[in-house]
Amino acid sequence: MSTLTAIMMDITSPATDESTRAPPAAVPLGLAHRGFQGRIDAIAVDGDHLGVSAAEIERRLLELGIVEGAAVHVLHEGPIGRDPIAVRVNGTTIALRRREAMAILVV
């Protein structure tokens, strides 16, 4: 978790020296905490989720307006295990489990 926090701080904190830093690496939205703001870099479903194919998961995410380039803001976390999460995606709030949010890579 500490590495993750470090990554998150890395993304959210303003870059101190633009020239020496590589572009921030994309992290899965499934690991983001409440308050995280960023942009969707890619949607990459790692595999089938409990009988639902990876392609289907991808299409369901897309149908809810989750596309590359959209602004994301993690607004709320569920009461148990901080799961599911509620994410504002370009003005629409979507609730999803962290399991599926792992497929959404954000920067």
Add this chain to the structure above:
Amino acid sequence: MTVTDINDWRIALVGTPNSGKTALFNALTGSRQKVANYAGVTVERKSGFLQTASGHRVNLIDLPGTYSLRGRSPDEEIARDVILGKFASEAPPDFLLCVADATNLRVALRLVIELKRVHRPMLLVLNMIDIARRRGIDIDLDKLSAELGVPVVTSTAVRRAGIEDLLRRIDAIAGKPAEAIAASEWTVPAASDLRAAQREADRVIRAAVSEPAKPDTWTTRVDAVLLHPVWGMIVLLVLLFVMFQAVFAWAQPVMDLITAGFDALGAWTATVLPEGLLQSFVQNGVISGVGSVIVFLPQILVLFLFILLLEDLGYMARAAFLMDRIMGGAGLHGRAFIPLLSSFACAIPGIMATRVIDNKRDRLTTIMVAPLMTCSARIPVYTLIIAAFVPDRPVLGFLGLQGLVMFGLYATGIVSALAVSLAANHFFWHESATPPFMLELPDYKLPQLRSVLMNLYQRAMAFLKRAGTTIFSMMVLIWFLASFPRPPLGATEPAIDFSLAAIIGRWIEPLLAPVGFNWQISVALIPGMAAREVAVASLGTVYAIEGGKEAVEQVGQALANKWSLATALAFLAWYVFAPQCASTLAVIKRETGGWRWMWITFFYMLSMAYIAAFITYHIALALGWG
């Protein structure tokens, strides 16, 4: 009811969930609505009539909400097939009325772009335009229309003015001489198609819509409390408590009134009709049969009033969000929470409320376990047996033993519902967890009273019409079993002793003997199929106690003398699980669209009842309570 005319314009109302489609449908058609089922499926078909400005009649079909035409669920398949004109019993619509929430255009415009490929005349209605304006969202309608290539009109489902403008536009578009409509180019969109369509939608929005610099944060602020890990749960629990209380308390006086009314009606027929078969049929078969159905109506109305208000407000999706993890642990969907809670009052409205679960699998699991929740009809049976057999003595100084047993029965119901749900996931779906939970949390909106009342009315009618016919016929069957053949002249035993119910009861007695049931219990279980609480009266009848419900204490005393403690405990265990409710089974058949799930529920509950009663009986015997 108006009859469809060949000259009517057929218009299909299409839109994403939460687009305010149903409110617009209600505003357009008013009371000229008809709810039926699509041929061969259980998906509800809502249609209605309206008149355009020129006086032309329109047959409007409210299609199920859908994010795309991919047909992910039976509801969405219907929407797709009707739009594409593939549904055998439905003529293809003359044109599509596509509804979008003006405050949330992204997803809706992606659907519009997909719909354009169908090549049907189309009109885009920007619903809730008043809310959008108030929030400072500025939409350039001409530009939006030009960029999309689809005519656009605004509306507010609550105001008449917006509706009239919409009717004029329908005239202008549908009234045009039919030009050759190009064949549909629609194909199942792949991820890349959805991506491209969403990019195009975002481009159109950038061109035609200007959002305020400071977006409206009202919903976000409310959610800060309602979705808070602690406060959110407290609000949810308080809300559920109020709802649960209302279903019990508000409905009770009306239910008592209905019961009293039907009792009075029954008593009146007894005075009018000569004593005999006809009187028994009218009084015990027809009137008490119909009464036992209608008595559930107040609970259903109160429950659905809450559900519709919370749904329209946008809270239901939040409740699912809060409960997802807790329910998910048992393999249930977050949305299963409300239906299961409702089932504590009565499984019938609970099973009807499972319609809020869009995933078929999750819905079937919820329907299957809903009858395990301790419904109010079990209470008379529980209190009778507990009062007669469990001594009223304190446990640990402050808890009553009787109350503790009652609590134990409730807890057993809940725990077994969760266990069955886990088992169902394992055996029926061969999986250990529920499918993805992805849900839009719509912005909060004030519910529209008119729309809520109309939906409430439709729920009530659906219950009376659909369940009524099945339940009623079961009631008549049970009356028949309990009444035929008639006792011989001069018989001193109760009439039921000579009936088919008694014959069946004695026949199944050997089967029930291992769980400690005597033949009287076996006989009482047959009319007890009508409704659980009827078993109390039936036990009174078989033990030849006159006076029915007023004689509950007498029944208790009789049982205390005639049953062993082991039998009484086995009887309680039986009642936790037994599918002793014809109405519930009838509703399961209706809601799942066939016999299969009704029989599955019946047999799994019966098996659990038998096993639970068997174990309880033998443990009690071993403890010397025989």
